Amino acid sequence: MIFELTILGNSSATPTLNRHPSAQHLRMLDYQFLIDCGEGTQMQMQRYKIKKSKINHIFISHIHADHILGLPGLLFSMNLMQRKDPIHIYGPETLFEILDLYFKNTDNIINFEIVKHITQAEKNEVLLENESVKVVSFPLFHRVPTTGFIFYEQKSLKKLNKDNCKKYNIPVTEFLSIKKGNDYISEDGKTIIKNSELTFENKKPMSYAYCSDTMYDERVIQNIEGVNLVYHEATFLHEKLERAIQTMHSTALQAGMVAKKANVEKLLIGHFSSRYDNLDILLNETKSEFENSFIANEGEKFIWE
Amino acid sequence: MIFELTILGNSSATPTLNRHPSAQHLRMLDYQFLIDCGEGTQMQMQRYKIKKSKINHIFISHIHADHILGLPGLLFSMNLMQRKDPIHIYGPETLFEILDLYFKNTDNIINFEIVKHITQAEKNEVLLENESVKVVSFPLFHRVPTTGFIFYEQKSLKKLNKDNCKKYNIPVTEFLSIKKGNDYISEDGKTIIKNSELTFENKKPMSYAYCSDTMYDERVIQNIEGVNLVYHEATFLHEKLERAIQTMHSTALQAGMVAKKANVEKLLIGHFSSRYDNLDILLNETKSEFENSFIANEGEKFIWE
Numbered sequence: 198m199i200f201e202l203t204i205l206g207n208s209s210a211t212p213t214l215n216r217h218p219s220a221q222h223l224r225m226l227d228y229q230f231l232i233d234c235g236e237g238t239q240m241q242m243q244r245y246k247i248k249k250s251k252i253n254h255i256f257i258s259h260i261h262a263d264h265i266l267g268l269p270g271l272l273f274s275m276n277l278m279q280r281k282d283p284i285h286i287y288g289p290e291t292l293f294e295i296l297d298l299y300f301k302n303t304d305n306i307i308n309f310e311i312v313k314h315i316t317q318a319e320k321n322e323v324l325l326e327n328e329s330v331k332v333v334s335f336p337l338f339h340r341v342p343t344t345g346f347i348f349y350e351q352k353s354l355k356k357l358n359k360d361n362c363k364k365y366n367i368p369v370t371e372f373l374s375i376k377k378g379n380d381y382i383s384e385d386g387k388t389i390i391k392n393s394e395l396t397f398e399n400k401k402p403m404s405y406a407y408c409s410d411t412m413y414d415e416r417v418i419q420n421i422e423g424v425n426l427v428y429h430e431a432t433f434l435h436e437k438l439e440r441a442i443q444t445m446h447s448t449a450l451q452a453g454m455v456a457k458k459a460n461v462e463k464l465l466i467g468h469f470s471s472r473y474d475n476l477d478i479l480l481n482e483t484k485s486e487f488e489n490s491f492i493a494n495e496g497e498k499f500i501w502e
Numbered sequence: 503m504i505f506e507l508t509i510l511g512n513s514s515a516t517p518t519l520n521r522h523p524s525a526q527h528l529r530m531l532d533y534q535f536l537i538d539c540g541e542g543t544q545m546q547m548q549r550y551k552i553k554k555s556k557i558n559h560i561f562i563s564h565i566h567a568d569h570i571l572g573l574p575g576l577l578f579s580m581n582l583m584q585r586k587d588p589i590h591i592y593g594p595e596t597l598f599e600i601l602d603l604y605f606k607n608t609d610n611i612i613n614f615e616i617v618k619h620i621t622q623a624e625k626n627e628v629l630l631e632n633e634s635v636k637v638v639s640f641p642l643f644h645r646v647p648t649t650g651f652i653f654y655e656q657k658s659l660k661k662l663n664k665d666n667c668k669k670y671n672i673p674v675t676e677f678l679s680i681k682k683g684n685d686y687i688s689e690d691g692k693t694i695i696k697n698s699e700l701t702f703e704n705k706k707p708m709s710y711a712y713c714s715d716t717m718y719d720e721r722v723i724q725n726i727e728g729v730n731l732v733y734h735e736a737t738f739l740h741e742k743l744e745r746a747i748q749t750m751h752s753t754a755l756q757a758g759m760v761a762k763k764a765n766v767e768k769l770l771i772g773h774f775s776s777r778y779d780n781l782d783i784l785l786n787e788t789k790s791e792f793e794n795s796f797i798a799n800e801g802e803k804f805i806w807e
Contacts, residue, residue, distance in 0.1 A: 210610075211579050214548045218575075236575045237542040245517045260579045260607055266571070270523075270541040274516050274565045291607045296602055301597045302565055304645045305515075340609045 199226055200350070200403045200501035202426070204493045205241040207467035209410075209432050209446070210263045212236070217495060218263035219409055219468060221428070222247045225348055226329045231255045231271075232346060232407050239269035239274050245496050249275050250282075254325065256332070257288030257317075258409055259343035265292060269299045276307050279425050283310035287324050287334070290315045290344055318342035318440040321420065327351075335420040337411035339445045345417070347424060350403040355396035403501050406461075409468050412442065418459045426501065427461045428493060430468035431479055437470075449479040453486025467493035504531055504706045505655070505806035507731070509798045510546040512772035514715075514737050514751070515568045517541070522800060523568035524714055524773060525735070527552045532633045536560045536576075537651060539711050543572035544579050550801050554580050555587075559630065561637070562593030563714055564623075564648035570597060574589025574604045581612050588615035592629050592639070594618045594647055623647035626725065640725040642716035644750045649699055652721070652729060655708040660788035670695050705730075706730075708806050711766075714773050717747065718756040723727035723764045731806065732766045733798060737786055742775075754784040772798035 201224040206217035218235025222242070231238070242249060249271065258264055265288075270395045275284070287294070300307055306449060309473050314324060318336050322344075325332040329351055334344040347399050355376050362372070367381055367390070375381060381390040404424040411417060421427055432446035441448050447455075449466060456464035466483050469476060485492040491499075506529040511522035512598065523540025527547070534556045536543070547554060554576065563569055570593075591597070598618050605612055619629060623641050628651075630637040634656055639649040659681040667677070672686055672695070680686060686695040709729040716722060726732055738759070739753035746753050752760075754771060761769035771788050774781060781797050788795040796804075 209642060211582050212545050212548070212575075214545070217545070236572065237545060240517050240519070240522070262575055262604070262608065266575045267541065270517075270567055270571045277516050295600075295603055295607070298600055299567070301698070303567065305567070337525070342649070 198220050199224060200405070202405065202428075202465075202499040203245055203247060204465075204467065204495050204497050204499075205238055205245065205247075206235050207231075207469060207493045207495055208235075208263070209430075209470050210261070210467045211471040212263075213471045215495070216469065216471070217241055218266070219258075219271055220267065221407065221493075222252075223348060223405065225238070225350060225403070227404075228254065228330055230332075230348065233258055233264045234267040234271060235263045236266035237305075239271045241495070242271075245267060250278060250280060252284070252330075253282060254285045255287070256324070256334075256346050256407075257286065257292055257316075257337060257340050257343065258337070258407070259411070260289050260291050261341065264409075266294070266295065268292075268330060272296070272307065272311070273303075276305060276309065280333060283399070285325075287314040287316055287332075289318070308492055316344050318350045320346050335414060335417075337417065338414045339406060339410045339412065342408060345406060345408045345411070345420070347407075347421065348405045352402055354397075355392075355399060358395050358397055361395050365395070367395065372380070390490045410446055412445040413447050413455065415458075418455055421455075421459045421461065423460050424464070425462045426499065427463070428465045428467060431466035432468050432470050434473075434479060434482060449482040450486055453483040453490060454492065456483075456487040462489065464490040465489060465493040506551055506712065506731075507770075507798050507804040508552060509770075509772065509802050509804075510543055510552070511538075511540050511552065512774060512798045513540075513568070514735075514773045514775050516776040517568075518776045518797070521774065521776070522546055523571070524563075524665065525572065526712065526798075527557075528624055528653060528654060528710065530708070530710075533559065535653065536635075538714070539572040539576060540568045540571045541571035543680075544576045546800070547576075555583060557587060557589070559590045559637075560592070561629070561639075561651050561712075562591065562597055562621075563642070563650065563712070564644060564646050565594050565600075566598045566646065566715070569714075570600070572599060573597075574593060577601070577612065577616070578610060579609075580663070581610060585614045588617050590617045590630075590639075592619040592621055594623070613647060621649050623649050631719055637697055640722075642713060642722065642735070643719045644715045644717065647692065650711060650713045650725070652712075652726065653710045657704075657707055660697075660704060663700055663702055666700055670700070672700065675783070683793060713760070715751055717750040718752050718760065720763075723760055726760075726764045726766065728765050730767045731770070731804065732761055732764070732768070733770045733772060734760055735777050736771035736788060737773050739778075739784060739787060754787040755791060758788040758795060761788075761792040762796065769792065769795040770798040771795060793804060 377394035513521035
C-alpha cells in the first residue's frame, strides 16, 4: 500500500508569512492527486519536491479564491514544461469559465487536453473509479456550493503464498482466480484447497476524506463514517463559534467532534485563520474531543502503512 | 526626495524555488505603487513588510500569467482587511474582464471601489499627473499588447535660503513666488534680488522606467532616454538570442545596450529564465555593455538619494 499525503497549504483566506492557502498532494498507489490549489501552490510543489508532470487529476472543492487562484499558473507552467498528457480537473462549472477566460486571452496555447469534470454539491457522486482507486465527492456546507472528497483504495488482489502453491502443485493458470479469493478446485473436483491456505490477507484498504470548507453538520459525519484519515478544517477556536457560523466554517472543537462521531482513525486539522500564530491552542481544543489529532503542517508528509 | 524600490519577484514565466514572478513596490514621495502582480505577490509583500493598505495605484504591464495572477488574491485580501479606500488599477481591458469574472462568482463582495484605467499599448499616455508625480506608459514590443511605465518626480519647489531672506527683508507673502524660482522685485521696483540668492537648488527630479517584457527595439531607447534608473528584462543570455527573438524577450547583453544608448544612470535587470541558477553570468554580460548594472534581487531595496 502506498499512501503519502503532503500538505502544501493550511491557511484560510488570508495567507500568512508561513502559511499558504489550501492545497494538498496525495500519492495513492499509482496515482498522484492535487486537492485544491490556492495561490502559490506551484511554488509550494517545488519547495516540497512534488513533480508537476506526475499529476493527472486535480480536485477543487469550491470557487473561493484561496482554493483556486494557483490553478491557472500551475496549468501554464505545465504547458511551458511541454506537457502532453491530458489532465483531469474536477470542480464546479464556474472554475472552467475562469480557466477558459485565461486561455482565451493568452497567446500561450495550452498544448494538452484539459478534461473537465463538473462537480455538483447536492449529492454524493463517484468521480473516478477503477481497479485500484475510487474517488467520491460529497456535499459540504459552506457559503458557495462545496464538495468534500473521499479517496478509497479499492480492495486489492490477495498475495499468493508461493510456498504453499508449490506444495499443493497449483497450476499457474489458477493463480489469478486464487488471488481474487477463490478456493482451488482441481479439474476432477477431487482436490479442494481453501483460499486461506494459498494466500496472505491484505491489510484493510486505506481511505482518506478531505473536508474543507464546511460548517459543522451531521451529514458530513455520515459520509466520512469509518474512514482511516480525515482532514477537516478548523478555521477558528470555539470561542469564535458565532463567527464560524456566520462564515460557515468550523471550530477546532467541532473538527474533533466530527472525527469522534464518525469513528475515524486519525484527524488532521487545517485552514487556520491568520489571527492564530500559535496553532497548538487549536490542536489542544481538537484533542479535547478526539485525541489522535494532528496539525496539517505545511511540508509535512502523512504516510499510511 | 523619497524613492525606494523593492523587488518582489524577478522570475520569468516559470517561477523557481527562490524566484517569484514579476512584481515591484515603488515608494515615491507620498505614493506607493505596485508594478505588476505575479502569483504570490501578496505573500512576498508580507515577507518584505510592504503594507497592502498603503497601495492605491497598481500598474499592470500586460496580460501574461506571470504578471497578473497575484492580483485577484491581493484584492480579495485587501477586502478581508476591511479596505474602504478606492484603488486605481491601470492595465489592458482584458484584465478587468478577468477580475469581474472572479467578483461575479464569489460571495465575498468587494467593499471598495476599483477605479479602472484601461491602458493602450500603441502610443505614450499620461496615466497619472499631479504636483508631485507623473506616470507615463509607453509601448513595449512583446507577444501581446504591453506597456512600460515611467515614474517621474515632478519638479519640486525650491528650498528657501532663510538666512538671506531675513537679510534682505523679503516679505512672507513673496515666499511662494520665490520658491517657484522667481526673483524678488520690491513694490517700487527699485530692489531686485536674484532667485539664486534666496533659494537652494534642489536635486534633479528622479525618474524610474520599468521595461518588462520586451524584445530589443530602438523605440524603447527613445522613450527612456536620460531617466535615472531603469529596470529592463534580461530573460536570456545572448547565446539564446534566437529564443529571445522567438519569444519576444531581451538578452542580458541587449538590456545593457538599451541602458547605454538611452544614457541612463543605473540599470537593474530581471525576469530571468528559470534555466539560470547563477545570475552573475547574466549580470556580467549586461555589464560588458553598461557597467552600472545590478541584479534586481528579490527583497532588495534600491534607494535613490
